[in-house]
Amino acid sequence: MTMRLVVDQPFDLALSLEMGQTFRWRRVGDEDVRDRDWGHPPERWRTGGGWYSGVLGEFLVHVRQMPGGMEYRVGDEAGEREDIDLEQGLRDYFRLDDDITAVYSEITRDPVVKRAVEQYPGLRLLRQDPWECLASYVCSRVQSIRGTRGDVETIARLSRRTVRIGDDVRHVFPAPMFVAHSDLAAADPGLGLSRARDIVTIAGSVERDALPLDRAGAGAEPSADVVRRLDGYPGVGPKIASCVALMALDSLDAFPVDRWVQRAIAKCDLSEMPHGRGRRSLAEKIECSLALTDAQQYQVAAWARARFGAYAGYAGQYLFHWAEPHKERAVRGDCPVCGPDRR
């Protein structure tokens, strides 16, 4: 049975699912979600009508965009559960109760963010499962989005628990316990030893104490504190910690700084960027795409909060997405201070 969900604000399903904030959605019928050619105008990649398959908690869901909202269908196991409010579950996952118009009016005060929003309207943050989000972003460490998808799917198979809609069979993402006592490195050689080891270690830690990933608890404190705590997991630094806080723990002002966001920020007015203590100013390092220290990433996040406001994380997602198709490599020799980029 297919059901409808009304969405009365900008909402681009394909963009929100495929841009690389989450890694387990697939187009139904395709073997894989292929990387889009983001450089083309939106008409080129907006699928409109195609079904997507994703696993939310225990359930398999298919969704597709329709005029005025979206349609969805679920597997039998979910259809039989009358205690589950699927529609509300989807509204929560897609953050449809966020007032995206209000978000836009906040973050588009910055002209660079404004351009990004105008180019990719309807890009939404998602509210992901914290443990899956954390494991996924450890996989994403210095890896392509495509490769990350493969690794996350391999971890999912560890649960050995499948759900299906028709021919579409997917795996439920395993609880930390399964991963903690698995040989992940053997299951996924492509993941690499260090990432596999970190994920297994984190799984054990979360199995013993899931409090750092508790959404309700995180909601009560400043995002900077949430991020700092996640930063303590092995193989997790400021960037991954910020991603989890933003995309799973409702810290909408968390601001992950990766290569792309750093490149995008270079286009912003950096006059208010703190100088930093190093030989080069923080602004210079950003303009020249030099590596930032952990402390400097936190300084940039604080700058972003001051500049973009309480929804700085939304601004960051638009900047991430906007930077990628431009594919401008770091400054490349025209930086008077640093010379050729060395990142």
Added chain:
DNA sequence: GGCCAGGTATAGC
């Protein structure tokens, strides 16, 4: 073969 990918940990200053 070289460069790149939604970074992090570590040694050395």
Added chain:
DNA sequence: GCTATACATGGC
């Protein structure tokens, strides 16, 4: 606290 470097794998 900052800088440079190793790390591990696959795609182009």
